[in-house]
Amino acid sequence: MSYVSNRVLKINVGFLLADGPGHLHTTRFDVPEVKVAEDLILNYVRGPLRLSRTKEGILVQGQLEVGINGECYRCLDAVTQNVTVDLEELFTYPLPHSSEFSVNDTAILDLGPLLRAEVLLSTARGLLCRPDCQGLCPDCGANLNHTTCTCRPEATDPRLAQLKDFVK
Ligand SMILES: [Zn+2]
Ligand SMILES: [Zn+2]
Numbered sequence: 001m002s003y004v005s006n007r008v009l010k011i012n013v014g015f016l017l018a019d020g021p022g023h024l025h026t027t028r029f030d031v032p033e034v035k036v037a038e039d040l041i042l043n044y045v046r047g048p049l050r051l052s053r054t055k056e057g058i059l060v061q062g063q064l065e066v067g068i069n070g071e072c073y074r075c076l077d078a079v080t081q082n083v084t085v086d087l088e089e090l091f092t093y094p095l096p097h098s099s100e101f102s103v104n105d106t107a108i109l110d111l112g113p114l115l116r117a118e119v120l121l122s123t124a125r126g127l128l129c130r131p132d133c134q135g136l137c138p139d140c141g142a143n144l145n146h147t148t149c150t151c152r153p154e155a156t157d158p159r160l161a162q163l164k165d166f167v168k
Helices: 014-019 112-122 158-167
Strands: 010-012 024-031 034-037 040-053 057-071 078-092 108-110
Touching (some): 014 040, 040 078, 057 112
Antiparallel strands (some): 034 040, 057 078
16 A cells, blocks of 8 residues: 555644634645545645635635546446545634534644545536446446447337338
């Protein structure tokens, strides 16, 4: 396993909390293969991130490019896809928190759960190996991108069927 730990997604924002409302900090992610959660490994996470200190906590804004490994929902081939996720979320501070995300007692802002949620959202419709993926034959399971099968020679053009009737 060559991925890095999701520690890289935990940002210490102590300095920004101390600076007070109105201050902001910009950073840039360029992380290689990373295990975001037990069920999610990304090939990379890249892009700008902006952290703004507000009265309520830290507002996170960013546009991150992530590489996702998965399988095509039509043909089940392995797929690697580049997806851009837009992040905009308030991490409340101090506790008690009223939102889903918060900065913890040791001033750590964990981007992992938010990133995971956004990635799942953007891939909810499923990944495709290519826009015109032909999928699997429902009868024999052949991958119709790589091969043809003879399961349904009659499943032809309806106009041809009409022609057959006409000939009779
Ligand atoms: Zn496919
Ligand atoms: Zn078939």
